Amino acid sequence: MTTNHTTTPAPFLPIPAPAARIGTTAGATLALIGTFLAWTWTDQFPGDLTVTGYPGGLQVLTLISAALTLLLTLSGYGIPGLRWLTPGGTNSPVRLLALGTLGTTGYTIGAIAYDLGGVVNLEPGAWVSGIGALIATITALGLPGDQPHTDPRTTAWQRFRNSLAAPQAPRPKALPSWAEILIIVAAFGIGLYVFAYGIDTDYTELFIGFLITTGFAFTALHRAGLVSRLTALTTKHRNITLAAALVAAVCFPFTQQKEEYALIGANILIFGTVALGLNVVVGLAGLLDLGYVAFLGVGAYAAALVSGSTMSAIGVEFPFWAAVLTGAGASLVFGVLIGAPTLRLRGDYLAIVTLGFGEIFRLTVNNLNGNSGPDLTNGSQGIPSIPDLNFFGFDFGLKHNILGFDLGRSANYYLLMLVFTAVVVLVFRRSGESRIGRAWVAIREDETAATAMGINAFRLKLLAFALGATLAGLAGTVQAHVNYTVTPEQYQFAGSVPPNSAFLLAAVILGGMGTLSGPLVGAALLYLIPAKLQFMQDYQLFLFGIALILLMRVRPEGLVADRRKQLEFHENDQPDVPEPRHPEETGAGITKAGA
Structure with missing residues (x-):
């Protein structure tokens, strides 16, 4: 008997599933539209967010995050082709991406208000994207859970950890070898672009926004099972993967000015x-x-x-x-x-x-x-x-x-x-x-x-x-x-x-x-x-310690873990065995009865 992920109760907010999905779609669309409007009236804030119709700086990060949220939300409607992106489920990744959109947009709004001296410096585009991201986040919390939460003793922290843990992705439909190789090449091309973009950030605000967006996006894609699917392809074509990684690394200096x-x-x-x-x-x-x-x-x-x-x-x-x-x-x-x-x-x-x-x-x-x-x-x-x-x-x-x-x-x-x-x-x-x-x-x-x-x-x-x-x-x-x-x-x-x-x-x-x-x-x-x-260099050791503590709490096997470490650190994450109703159902009960 298979579990129907779409009928699992919502783990956070009691919002009907259809309404939650429609609200998330509308909120992500609104946040995306807001990036094409001006967010501030002056170009004193880095990135020049005064242009209408051409996103720049932190607006681009909100645009990418909102587009990913919308894409994964649409995959939940069963649109052909999009389901390949979410073999492990769509709802938990959508929640994470909505939170990432809200985090990037909220950080940008706060940075504009801090640098320019108040929220009066915000233009309508910032409010449109902020309200859209907030709507998407609230309604995404009402989406059904990808994993059943039948134990009433499950805490909010445990449910959040479940949303970060990558499920075992189902076996995908076999693709031709040339298609798998193209997917591997495309993945390394995207990785090169993301890495080069992160290094090319010219100011602190943009890099912090980049960290927020990429952190939530990678976690969401990992939770969706897409990373596991790509890992399976790279393992199958190991020599192609090493060659693609080498070519991407060689291309990096040609992207830097x-x-x-x-x-x-x-x-x-x-x-x-x-x-x-x-x-x-x-x-x-x-x-x-x-x-x-x-x-x-x-x-x-x-x-x-x-x-x-x-x-x-x-x-x-x-x-x-x-x-x-x-x-x-x-x-x-x-x-x-x-x-x-x-x-x-x-x-x-x-x-x-x-x-x-x-x-x-x-x-x-x-x-x-x-x-x-x-x-x-x-x-x-x-x-x-x-x-x-x-x-x-x-x-x-x-x-x-x-x-x-x-x-x-x-x-x-x-x-x-x-x-x-x-x-x-x-x-x-x-x-x-x-x-x-x-x-x-x-x-x-x-x-x-x-x-x-x-x-x-x-x-x-x-x-x-x-x-x-x-x-x-x-x-x-x-x-x-x-x-x-x-x-x-x-x-x-x-x-x-x-x-x-x-x-x-x-x-x-x-x-x-x-x-x-x-x-x-x-x-x-x-x-x-x-x-x-x-400004973080003086606090580097302190931040190392914080990062390691969080890593040991959330992902003790590391960001890239082998199978042995995953089994070692998550052996207790299996569902609990129900307690028997009668003593005779246990070995102790049988021994007692025999005595």
């Missing part, structure tokens, strides 16, 4: 690659490393010493490939030297030892200044004046015209770092799917049981430690050239400026431990948000 935005992309790749290396240690092998940023520093310092810097104590200039091998090799050696005596420890003891190694590295390079120790790293001044790379006549410090697009220094290093990221992704994927990767997972789950099954736990943990250190060293060689300099303050356990060990560990946990794309997503979010919202 400002050097600073391309630099953000390059740094995201650097920190995402380092986080992926940490994911080998933490996510696959289960080793809590709190000093991992030191391996990034070892690679960066080694490359800086041999890259021809005028402040280098060695005074040599290796070619680029040799500098890369030097940085990766130095990190590998340090990984083995530190891992060999410490990896016999477990849990908190290992975490404390690795934290100490990270601090020892920072203090050591700070003291190698010719006074407290040998003159090698120039102490707190670091190694500045690292020259730009010149690879087979291609100077990374100069602007180049490629296919009619001018790519500056940051874009050049972005493309170089993309090659390193592709190598790290290939290494992570191959190692995770190999016999060694399965052994790492066994050690992570239960090291005692894995040892009893014949796995050499120490050797494999040392291998994971050395591999993670090597991957961090590769990224460190590029980071040294991107930043022109390396200093001890860049490699702390925690600080307001990434990278640091806390930042990298938070990226792995936030994105999803043990997954391929999770650390990349986590690093992108944790770097992009403080980079665009400068």
Whole structure:
């Protein structure tokens, strides 16, 4: 017997389902129409919201959110073709999108009133969209639930959590392979556009509105089951997916007109690659490393010493490939030297030892200044004046015209770092799917049981430690050239400026431990948000803590979770078994009767 989602009682407001759906449609339409009207009379508010008939700035975000709300609401009417977008149900996603429309519109109205000095500066378009978003939200709360809520003890918070949890999407109708590939390509194209739009935001108000819109939209699409359906397609066509992701990443610098935005992309790749290396240690092998940023520093310092810097104590200039091998090799050696005596420890003891190694590295390079120790790293001044790379006549410090697009220094290093990221992704994927990767997972789950099954736990943990250190060293060689300099303050356990060990560990946990794309997503979010919202940098650690608390409460497996983590963290989310009416129906009752 199947559950009819459309007849489930409304979990929030007692509004008849037809009236709720009509009201949501009307409210979303009204909010959409309001974006084509002026929202304020002066262009002093960023984005120029004074133009009628041409949405701009935050109006575009309200337009997109209202259009998605209307689209998913129409899918609830059974319109052919639209049901493919909502295999997990339409009503809960509509509620989330309506809330997102109200949040974006309400934030814009509040920002206009705050910046310009009162609500008198609002034009009719803002009121039309605001009232429409409010109507859509109120009526959407009366839509039937996609999941039955028969337990009267269910709280409002539990019902809200149910609206965030993605249901098991039904098996879709089989599509031709070419259609599935086109869907994958379109998905990555949309992802590239959204990411580029977020980086291109020129002012704080627009970026905050972007976060509100994308947060609610992604959660709604996840709740609708569309993300699960796309995940199934990408799993089926894995090689096509990797190729599409690589092409989308290559296209990113061609979408940027400002050097600073391309630099953000390059740094995201650097920190995402380092986080992926940490994911080998933490996510696959289960080793809590709190000093991992030191391996990034070892690679960066080694490359800086041999890259021809005028402040280098060695005074040599290796070619680029040799500098890369030097940085990766130095990190590998340090990984083995530190891992060999410490990896016999477990849990908190290992975490404390690795934290100490990270601090020892920072203090050591700070003291190698010719006074407290040998003159090698120039102490707190670091190694500045690292020259730009010149690879087979291609100077990374100069602007180049490629296919009619001018790519500056940051874009050049972005493309170089993309090659390193592709190598790290290939290494992570191959190692995770190999016999060694399965052994790492066994050690992570239960090291005692894995040892009893014949796995050499120490050797494999040392291998994971050395591999993670090597991957961090590769990224460190590029980071040294991107930043022109390396200093001890860049490699702390925690600080307001990434990278640091806390930042990298938070990226792995936030994105999803043990997954391929999770650390990349986590690093992108944790770097992009403080980079665009400068006023948040002083509160970065506090906001990290808040984000992790909310994540553990709502989605403990991370934003991108593997199947094992989903089953582990949501094993108690199954419906309760009804209590039997008579003692004889239980084993205890039968035992008592037999006695």
